[in-house]
Amino acid sequence: MLLLFGQFVYAQSDKIEKEPLVVDEIQIDVKSAQIDAKLKTATVELFLTSYNRNERELKLNTYGTQLVDVKGRKYLFGTLSLGKILVKLEDKQNYINYLMKMDEPVLLTLKVANWGKEKPKELILVFEDSEEEGHYIETAVQL
Structure with missing residues (x-):
């Protein structure tokens, strides 16, 4: 939309720039959130980038990291990958330890089986605080 006032032209955009989500010096960016109606799966991809020098x-707490639907129901992953590490739910692995380097994005992919037809609302991401061992941070990432 263009607005004309005197000699000035103002352009408005429908796109709203969102501030990046940064938690404990990790920037979290949503790459994609998709559903496959035929396979009844939901797949979410995030980029995690460390700001730490x-x-x-x-x-990463694998059981705490869950996908949430529009009704607020939480779902555990079927598979969860971080970089080249792949964990399946049946592996019963509580944590993924991953060495992050500054400004190198790492792809986190979470796949959930038995998903409905609606797009996921958010992903609950749970990881250990870098300053306090044993303290975990829970962050809701809006999709």
Whole structure:
């Protein structure tokens, strides 16, 4: 939309720039959130980027990390991958430890089986605080 006032032209955009989500010096960006109606699966991809100057260990709580539907129901993953690490629910692995490097995005992919037809609302991401061992941060990432 263009607005004309005197000699000035103002352009308005329908796109609203969102501030990036940064938690514990990790930027979280949504790459995609898709459903496959035939396979009844939901797949979410996030990029995680460390702002820390040094390498940092990311300790991701696999059972705390869940997908939420529009009705607020939470679903555990069928498969969860972080970089080249793949964990299946039947592996019963509580954590993924991943060494992150500054400004190198890492792809996190979460796939959920038995999903309905609606797009996921948010992903609950749970990982250990870099400052306090044993303290976990829970972050809701809007999709």
